[in-house]
Amino acid sequence: MIEIRWHGRGGQGSFTASRILGAAASVYGGINAMAFPSFGPERRGAPVLGFTKLSREPITDRSEILNPDYVIVLDESLWEEGVTLGLKEDTVIILNTQNARPYREKVSQRVVGADVTAVALEVTGLPMANLGMMGAFAAVEDTVALEAIHKAVLDAMKPSVAQKNIEVIQRVYHAVKEAL
Amino acid sequence: MIEIRWHGRGGQGSFTASRILGAAASVYGGINAMAFPSFGPERRGAPVLGFTKLSREPITDRSEILNPDYVIVLDESLWEEGVTLGLKEDTVIILNTQNARPYREKVSQRVVGADVTAVALEVTGLPMANLGMMGAFAAVEDTVALEAIHKAVLDAMKPSVAQKNIEVIQRVYHAVKEAL
Amino acid sequence: MVKLNAKTLHNEEYFYGHKACGGCGESLALRHAMKVLGPNTFAALPAGCMAAVSFIYPNMAFTTNAMITPFAATGAVASGIAAGLEALGIDGTQTIGIAGDGGTADIGFQALSGAIDRNDDIIYLATDNEAYMNTGIQKSGLTPYGTRTTTSPAGKNLPGSVNQKKNMFEIVAAHGIAYAATASVGYLEDFLAKVAKAKETRGTSYIHVFVPCPTGWGYPAHKTVSLAKAAVDSGLWYLAEYEKGAFKLNRNPGSFTPVADYLKAQSRFRHLTEEDISRIEAARDAKWENMRRQWQG
Amino acid sequence: MVKLNAKTLHNEEYFYGHKACGGCGESLALRHAMKVLGPNTFAALPAGCMAAVSFIYPNMAFTTNAMITPFAATGAVASGIAAGLEALGIDGTQTIGIAGDGGTADIGFQALSGAIDRNDDIIYLATDNEAYMNTGIQKSGLTPYGTRTTTSPAGKNLPGSVNQKKNMFEIVAAHGIAYAATASVGYLEDFLAKVAKAKETRGTSYIHVFVPCPTGWGYPAHKTVSLAKAAVDSGLWYLAEYEKGAFKLNRNPGSFTPVADYLKAQSRFRHLTEEDISRIEAARDAKWENMRRQWQG
Amino acid sequence: MKRPQVKPWAYPGRVQDFPLGSTSKSDHLVSINAGWRTLRPVIDHEKCIDCMKCFLVCPDGVIDKSGPVLEIDYDFCKGCGICAHECPVKAIDMVKEVK
Amino acid sequence: MKRPQVKPWAYPGRVQDFPLGSTSKSDHLVSINAGWRTLRPVIDHEKCIDCMKCFLVCPDGVIDKSGPVLEIDYDFCKGCGICAHECPVKAIDMVKEVK
Amino acid sequence: MSGVKRFICGDEAVAEGVRLARPHVVSAYPITPQTIVVERLSEYVEEGSLKARYMHVESEHSAMSCAIGASSVGARAFTATSSQGLLYMAETLPYASGARLPIVMMNANRSIATPWNIYGDQMDAMFLLNSGWIQYYVEDAQEALDMMIQGYRLAEDPEVMTPVMINVDGFVLTHTYELVEIPLQEAVDGFLPPLKMPLNSMSLESPKSLCISAGNDTNMEFNMKQHFDMLRSASAIEAVDRAFGETFGRTYHGALEAIDTEDARVVLITAGTVTGTARGVVKALRAAGKKVGLIKLRVLRPFPVQRLIEALKGVEAVGVLDKNISFGYEGTIFTNVNSALMAGQMSPKTLGFIGGIGGRDITKANLEEAYGKLFEVLEGADLDRVQYLNVRCDY
Amino acid sequence: MSGVKRFICGDEAVAEGVRLARPHVVSAYPITPQTIVVERLSEYVEEGSLKARYMHVESEHSAMSCAIGASSVGARAFTATSSQGLLYMAETLPYASGARLPIVMMNANRSIATPWNIYGDQMDAMFLLNSGWIQYYVEDAQEALDMMIQGYRLAEDPEVMTPVMINVDGFVLTHTYELVEIPLQEAVDGFLPPLKMPLNSMSLESPKSLCISAGNDTNMEFNMKQHFDMLRSASAIEAVDRAFGETFGRTYHGALEAIDTEDARVVLITAGTVTGTARGVVKALRAAGKKVGLIKLRVLRPFPVQRLIEALKGVEAVGVLDKNISFGYEGTIFTNVNSALMAGQMSPKTLGFIGGIGGRDITKANLEEAYGKLFEVLEGADLDRVQYLNVRCDY
């Protein structure tokens, strides 16, 4: 079982990404998946969480993810907002930032950085990092194929928008792969 | 236990009488009493029933009166409306009528007649027979003293109205006593 | 369309054998509403006298389809019936909700508002006897100032009800409803015509009919129709319509009969003083001035 | 009384630290209502965004007494608070019910009507953001024609909401309420004055304030106040009062700014065609003609 | 007389014979209202001018105008007296019921 | 700064230590909203003409006017930008938050 | 200190009890068979013998909401309803109990639509068993009156602070006249002092936020506190009744009255007025040498598990009379009693008796029959676990 | 005939199921966590993939009343709600069931105020246990979808004609995305033919009076008929699920699923999504050689007494997991199960476990603990009869 926690702000689409990743895994990847948002009275602007569970076994347990394998952070300004809660030794943090170095000093865990906002801005004209983060994830964890993610993105939005986002994902993927 | 069933029409005050009789018995007569109306969607004009239970023992049973000891009928036009249901051999029927004879032929039970409406009209100016029927009852069944009935009537209405009704009760009482 | 009156009205009855009190004004309104709407009518009645006296198993007084609704739900159930019939493609029917003053102005107010808001194709008939009669004459939102009811007793400290009668007709009109009218069983031809108009109207119609209740108001049953007329003639009730965004007074008498004659005929008002009556007259005059100014303008 | 404005208004805050979205118009209205009413205020809020963001244990945003009510019960709970305070002899307080458009025009409509009918001494503040925001932007009775919400989708077959916005202000006025007004967070001084007037009023007051919602309407948060102003300036919303039985328009502009500017700034209206917009303009003009004729007469 | 008629009815023999749901056929009268009446309206057909006002005002709809003269369904007339009160020519008398 | 302050709070130690009823003291803030902000309003006091418009329009009431110059309670400012947008002299800048 | 005796109905007795309790606010909506209560109260307010605001609300949901508002500032609030009205206000009951508002409500037990029916059964109150309200069932008009006074004392006990619903059987009690002693006001004032500002009241001195939300991190603990306090209120129920006895010379044996149970082989459990009929039956059967007993269950929440277990020690067959049906299962009190027996690790034979639905009479003969069936079961008969009383046709 | 698979949430699965069932009228009022259902349905109506009237009603009471109106003329009606909404419409539930209207409703299980809380527990549905509605609880999104279709087939079965409530745990199911197979419309149409005019429908051919009143002479028999039919629907529940399996290749074992109970010493009973977590725990404990079993209760009314008794034969300790509290007693399912054990004259040890209140997580560890306690009890430990899971502080 791979457990992923997404950090974003209400309105930034972190849950959309967690859900599309689940769709990619389950509809196109032959992997069982479950995705759910953090459920709360949070309003737009407030820090929010999303969760994805991936597993080769059927997933029947709906309880919370307390100790994630991956933490994906859509906006580095959220670092103070609980990013480091419940981390395991081998949790990987995937962070949208121009510069991951300072964060590496703050935690013992592996921190993978990617400037997803920049890529998104360049490709789509919008600073929405949510989908691009999947590219970074796919680069460090190969359970869900990039191919499957592309298909799931295509299912989720208009083809024109999807294509652009796929490009973002791809570019982020390669950038992270190279940096590894 | 003495069980009484009152027959009237919605608006004729049969239940008021059944209730005042109960008050007379219990508040002033040292007899336990319970009184209740027939509960139904009946409207003004429809035939309705009232019930009084009298007993020297405490009354705890609230179930219906099926076989009354007395049936008190406020208006002879109600004769067809269930007056004869559930009668026992020794049930006494007390009927407001100018002439009880024809009714005596219809049933084997004892029928006591009294022209209460006439008395009421004469004394109060209104054709309300309800309270007067208590006089007839007291004349045939001495469990509740006339005295007690008077007090209960006084409790229930303005003194001026009460006095007139007491007169009706008294006159009916004597008329029936005489006729016995 | 033929003008509906005593002569032209057909002989069929669709609401018959009910157990309402003799002389019940509300049942008279129902009888005629059903006659105008005809056999393909689906009637929805909440708790209230009319429901209580018409569906006493096994005795059913409607000859058409009819049902009792939860007390608060007349508008919603009627909407649902109309929607169901439409969805099933059953044409040529008419859905009517029929509720008392309590069922309309108090507990059913919200569901009525919702139906108007959706502009569902139903008629809503409010039968106003100015109190909760079925439960024994308690004050409702349509009980006028100064009325003695069992929950607004008149005595040393209170003059009976201290609230004003809620202005349902104008409230409904403020919803921008397709058609609304007031009526009285004292002016039955006017009422018949309004029901007929509601039947023709697409979208929601509302008719507020004034219906005396001998039992609750304390008067001999034979006076129901004449009292209903007296209420109009004394100006305490009025006949009006709201259509295409405009109000219209259907009767605008030059002078009124004395309100005291109307009030004093009923035990619910018998405690009112001369002063109370003057106050009631003044309120009436103000109301009529307003109506004449704004609706006739 | 000093005219309340940015300069004269005091510096205390009684509604603070809530978790509403940044730029929430509704929270702006609440903030000022509480400022005008002061520390001895008892606030009753039904379910809705404002209740959801202000009472998240252990984080309480009101500094005064305040409570959440059942969604349908704002008017009744506020009545009960006022009656309780009165019965206990606690003077110098103010009770206010504060509900959204859904809580006012739909599920809380009946309880509001009941409170007005009793003329209980409360203020009712309706904060109108034209949809059920707390549950995620569903259509309410105050959602205007042509609005895209999550339950009135716009698409090939439907233009978004197909119902008209319920006319709460006039409905409440038709109740003969002591004081009623419309307002907008685009005209805050007008709003402050109206709250102050409601505070002075004995009996029930109703203020209907227009409050843009960046999240539900789809516009950047910094535009809340300017959009609220644009709604008024384009004539789609209006500032008015009802007092002593008479209506008054507080702003009666010679000309309107284009409605398209207002509409097109919001994603909820982005699908509207030129034709739709003309229709909306026509409706606006008809409404204003009516108001000018009847209220200014 | 063209008025709904009383139908025979017997208490269901078994619980399962009760209607499905809280339902009944409409147009289903099993008991009459004559017992409610203390006064009985009697039309004087001589006096009657056929204005049909009584037909119009009767809350119970018991006045039938389908025949040559007005006919009252005494099974359902409650004796309220509105017809008599409203008759413009006083052609209806309310007489005491004797049973 | 005259604004409600965050109060210390700890999870109750026992079930019985929870409040009686679904109740809390009012005026009880235990967490700030600064984390919601991506942009930060900064007032240029030079430009400011003290019109108090920003004070008026702030939905969160975080602009304090009790001091000699306007002060923003950054613990609770959400960075919505209304103040900046409405300032008649553009004396407020929205600058990117860096934490 | 004994008061005057009057021949009044159950509803009037309730109204007298409420008047003596001096509520500040009465908000109610009429419904048969509760109406007489609110009619009398409105008369008292008019004549000035009750100094309260009488609020004509437009529905039961608002009746309770109004009471919630009044109670939340520390005023004593009363309402009364029945049947459809109780269900229409259902949402507000757990609202009030969660807020721990000491409201007292009289519920005139009545059948629930559909079919419509105005008569007495107890389906209405059973619906609200989970609502967090203390539920009493009374047997006669005297008890109805007395319980209004006990109800406030219990509800306002600082350790309890829980709303109380007093259930009064429709018509057979609400509309039935009998002799009732009206306690003296001074005595009541002594027993039931004015409500001191409760901890959870809104007040100018200490502003509160009420009816707040509690997330998944704390909600369970809030609910547990409410539950534990309600469990603990069991002892306050006994104490209040004892104290009442000291002042007024009458008690009702707390949460339940056990009649002839000590040596009983067979016991019937009843709630409400049917107990009266059962008393006579037990007397007669005892006279005939049958070892029968009766338990009058006065309180259904908190459910008096321990007292029930004690009272049923050694009993071989237990019958439970339910004036309700939980469709698709059995009578609700029966279910509750069975669970209590499991708690006591007792395994008497049990039978559920369903009767009185929609106002159907429950006669002495019916109850004799019920006792008879319990004895049959003891003798090994294999009867249906649920029996129906006084059915008018085959089934 | 298998459909496409999509990664959707529980609410979306419900909406898909409803669309496939082709209701004529959808009337609903928004409430978290039900909203996504009605949002999707309004979209389907807009786009034309669902030919229904979508009615924007002004409250839940009206939502159900509207459905009642539509159903009473023979239209297929759907509504959905949750929590406060379910309680606000409470009056209308026995109304519909008494009228035997085959309405299907989805209830998104959520906690009840006060305190307010939007998360999932099952207090809301427990309130309506006596309402005469058939109550299902589902475990995952696939089951949620499938039960919409089964629900109509069952509700409309001429022998059943009873409304059905499908309970879907809030958030953990309503808002959780997982892979769901969407059945083909043709297959659904075959399984669920259009509703034929029911006997109790208003119609022009045979005018009816509905929701009538029945006095004390007949009301009890009306109610008994409803109750008996509901008891009998137990077999239709099994039959419908079997037939569903024949068409769609999936069944849910009828009213309950017994997992590893045959030789189990200790069994836990669950309803809803927590079953999923429990499955994993049972697997692990079995792997460790512990004789544990699990019963997934899918239907609470009609209560599957007989199937429960069978499944629990020989079991030494039974635990019941309740995501609800009946304040002042215990968990409601626990009470119901105990009564069933009395019916079966079985006397295993029983423990009630209360958890998940107000959305509190129930973890594998919590359930392991629950099984552990049941074993402790077997070994003679004297534990409190009701245990609380995952409490955050002392008590």
Ligand SMILES: Cc1ncc(C[n+]2csc(CCOP(=O)(O)OP(=O)(O)O)c2C)c(N)n1
């Ligand atoms: C929810 C609910 N509350 C209360 C009642 C009791 N009730 C039934 S009818 C009625 C009075 C009806 O008054 P109105 O609507 O004016 O009709 P009327 O009887 O006067 O014709 C009341 C209070 C009910 N049936 N349901």
Ligand SMILES: Cc1ncc(C[n+]2csc(CCOP(=O)(O)OP(=O)(O)O)c2C)c(N)n1
């Ligand atoms: C009886 C009931 N039904 C539904 C809900 C769900 N609900 C809570 S807030 C809300 C929307 C509120 O909308 P509105 O009143 O306009 O206030 P806003 O959130 O827009 O400020 C809804 C539908 C509820 N809490 N109670």
Ligand code: SF4
């Ligand atoms: S009480 Fe009044 S409204 Fe009701 S049936 Fe009798 S006359 Fe008609």
Ligand code: SF4
């Ligand atoms: S959703 Fe709209 S109304 Fe609700 S808090 Fe956010 S901005 Fe305010």
Ligand code: SF4
């Ligand atoms: S007396 Fe009344 S019921 Fe009889 S015919 Fe005349 S109006 Fe009709």
Ligand code: SF4
């Ligand atoms: S009202 Fe008189 S005149 Fe007219 S038809 Fe009737 S009986 Fe004849």
Ligand code: SF4
């Ligand atoms: S709005 Fe601008 S000018 Fe006015 S006080 Fe604020 S910062 Fe100064």
Ligand code: SF4
């Ligand atoms: S950015 Fe928004 S919250 Fe911050 S001070 Fe400006 S208006 Fe207030």
Ligand SMILES: [Mg+2]
């Ligand atoms: Mg009425």
Ligand SMILES: [Mg+2]
């Ligand atoms: Mg809103």
